[in-house]
Amino acid sequence: MxxxxxxxxxxxxxxxxxxxxxxxxxxxxxxxxxxxxxxxxxxxxxxxxxxxxxxxxxxxxxxxxxxxxxxxxxxxxxxxxxxxxxxxxxxxxxxxxxxxxxxxxxxxxxxxxxxxxxxxxxxxxxxTDDVVQVGGLKLDPASHRITGNGQPVDLGPTEFRLLHFLMTHPERVHSRTQLLDQVWGDHVFVEERTVDVHIRRLRKALEPTALDALIQTVRGTGYRLSPN
Amino acid sequence: MxxxxxxxxxxxxxxxxxxxxxxxxxxxxxxxxxxxxxxxxxxxxxxxxxxxxxxxxxxxxxxxxxxxxxxxxxxxxxxxxxxxxxxxxxxxxxxxxxxxxxxxxxxxxxxxxxxxxxxxxxxxxxxTDDVVQVGGLKLDPASHRITGNGQPVDLGPTEFRLLHFLMTHPERVHSRTQLLDQVWGDHVFVEERTVDVHIRRLRKALEPTALDALIQTVRGTGYRLSPN
DNA sequence: CCCTCGTGTCACGGCACTGTAATAATCGTT
DNA sequence: AACGATTATTACAGTGCCGTGACACGAGGG
Structure with a gap:
């Protein structure tokens, strides 16, 4: 909510x-x-x-x-x-x-x-604060907690929102602009490349659980989250 | 009740x-x-x-x-x-x-x-007057008593209500605004940072029982009470 | 009247987080 | 294989969030 x-x-x-x-x-x-x-x-x-x-x-x-x-x-x-x-x-x-x-x-x-x-x-x-689950990843907005294959994962605020958005819109490529609009907000002025950095941080945080493979790069277009 | x-x-x-x-x-x-x-x-x-x-x-x-x-x-x-x-x-x-x-x-x-x-x-x-129990913490609204791992804990009125609210809504992040609405009442006008201070006082009071770890900060969002 | 307790606000300092730029790596195309 | 375009990665400095102690104020009680 x-x-x-x-x-x-x-x-x-x-x-x-x-x-x-x-x-x-x-x-x-x-x-x-x-x-x-x-x-x-x-x-x-x-x-x-x-x-x-x-x-x-x-x-x-x-x-x-x-x-x-x-x-x-x-x-x-x-x-x-x-x-x-x-x-x-x-x-x-x-x-x-x-x-x-x-x-x-x-x-x-x-x-x-x-x-x-x-x-x-x-x-x-x-x-919404519905629990989202993709692959081995589970995100609970209410408690603000994430687990990857059972292990706790901790993220900064931006990575949290980013992952939340990706998990609620999986199997779909999002351009950097779209991600900026949806995750950062529409009145924010931020370099597009910044998205890369946060994707990187997100992947790094997911590495210990080997779930960083869920986040895929679509060259020339953007990023996608997919269980494959 | x-x-x-x-x-x-x-x-x-x-x-x-x-x-x-x-x-x-x-x-x-x-x-x-x-x-x-x-x-x-x-x-x-x-x-x-x-x-x-x-x-x-x-x-x-x-x-x-x-x-x-x-x-x-x-x-x-x-x-x-x-x-x-x-x-x-x-x-x-x-x-x-x-x-x-x-x-x-x-x-x-x-x-x-x-x-x-x-x-x-x-x-x-x-x-309600139901006794609430989370982790080693026990709060009895009827007698207005709190024990942490068996030892008595004493709190000021505000900290008491704050803890009571947190214990009845555990595993959930509460923004400062939500806490102000729920614990202070939505007709009061108080700085948001005041919540921090009361959280601090609550933690301090719980320190002797080592139960202050139950109260967790979720940066950029608010506070959460959780047995982990 | 003074003292104490509870409360709200402020200011300071540390530290996590963020955005950007610079550099390395990778990809697709020719 | 080489080149340009795109992305990955790292480093860094600025910012803002949060913890913490101090303080002022007011309500009650001694």
Whole structure:
């Protein structure tokens, strides 16, 4: 868990309710009353997920979602739409604009949490605290522990996040740029070559368990984690 | 267990039944016939949990819940709603106001106790009076006593709560923010680094028993309690 | 009134971590 | 085999995080 979630909702009571529940679930909640305010927030820091009311004063939720989807920087952010029951027929339209899921009001905190978790699991598995296991490697985000073939492995913060991301997206080549975006964050200015160094450090830390072979170099493209 | 529970219910028979059962289960029961009376009680002493009838004369249960949620001092108190079967369709609305759980009348004492226990455990496991034991450490909330490998350990109030929380959530990294929310309360404004100092004091107090090793630092993330 | 205890904040210092550059090694291509 | 391009590896200096001791403040109690 522990994702940053932006709540865009004009009704204060519901907004408060939602952020309260998110906080209880261990997330950090950003709040916005309307689309303009939300856009500003998104400028400065990208949230991991956006809860978006369908009906908003000024720019509507749909329109806001469309804009997010058209901007390269924000197009991959998962969106959950909030809609009133009476607008149920608009569900399809909502999903068409690229929402990942929708919730109809009134909803229970349990449902909210379940859907948030589900979407995060699908779109940003490295944000959840599910235990990940690949090959002989096991990583537990909650306890922040890693074992390779049963032996404990210890990593610095960056290597930890890097490995976590790779393990949640295995069998897939990631360019250095992608890794920088996903592991370092999108507002960071860092040389691409730096990724090499951290890959190196990660491999070195895994050497004692012979699991460094999981991290493969794809020349001209990037890196991949694979049990083969 | 041994929580202080406020029962807000206008029907005397049901109120009596509930408080009797709560007392049987070892809790202390406060009684209120209506929301106004309940608000007064809450002013003087915060209960650990509130059982709230949906239908109340005067201020309704929903409205009362909303007020509790809007006040900083009371927003974290768990609420269980009581509703008649016929009001079942309002469940969602009930949960929307931030209730933690829901019981439909008529209910069995067993169900009541189970839900109360579940909510208390979910919301604040460190609120219960169960003796906690991790590694060679034993903490007894009821007698407010701690022993490390048999030897008594004494702590200040804050260190006690901190240790209690850590022991009830072991094998898990907690950020300074999470610890502040959980141990200090989310209405307090305190520097994050203050957590370090209390961790230090806690470690120092545990040193004589060599159990200070249980409290581990996870650089860049927070602290963890673990028997390893 | 003073003393003690508990608490929160600060400042200093050490050290782990990070990013970069320089150099060595490797790969693919001709 | 040789060359350019790409990646591996190492070293190093700067940075930021954390541990630690000191201190001020306030609440209670003697």
């Amino acid at each position: 522990a994702a940053t979630i932006l709540v865009v909702e004009d009704e204060p009571a519901i907004q408060e309710l939602i952020s309260y529940n998110l906080k209880q679930a261990g997330h950090q909640a950003l709040k916005a009353d309307n689309a303009e305010q939300a856009l500003n927030l998104v400028q400065s820091a990208l949230p991991d997920l956006i809860l978006l009311d369908w009906m908003l004063p000024g720019i509507s939720g749909v329109e806001f979602a469309r804009r997010l989807r058209s901007d390269k920087r924000t197009k991959t952010i998962p969106i959950i739409m909030l809609t009133a029951r009476s607008e149920e027929q608009d569900k399809l339209t909502g999903l068409e604009t690229g929402a990942d899921d929708y919730i109809t009001k009134p909803f229970s905190p349990r449902e909210l949490n379940a859907r948030v978790k589900a979407v995060l699991r699908r779109r940003a598995p490295q944000m | 041994a929580a202080t529970i406020l029962v807000v219910e206008d029907e005397p028979a049901i109120q009596e039944l509930i408080s009797y059962n709560l007392k049987q289960a070892g809790h202390q029961a406060l009684k209120a016939d209506n929301a106004e009376q309940a608000l007064n009680l809450v002013q003087s002493a915060l209960p650990d949990l509130i059982l709230l009838d949906w239908m109340l004369p005067g201020i309704s249960g929903v409205e009362f819940a909303r007020r509790l949620r809007s006040d900083k001092r009371t927003k974290t108190i768990p609420i269980i709603m009581l509703t008649a079967r016929s009001e079942e369709q309002d469940k969602l609305t009930g949960l929307e106001t931030g209730a933690d759980d829901y019981i439909t009348k008529p209910f069995s004492p067993r169900e009541l106790n189970a839900r109360v226990k579940a909510v208390l455990r979910r919301r604040a496991p460190q609120m």
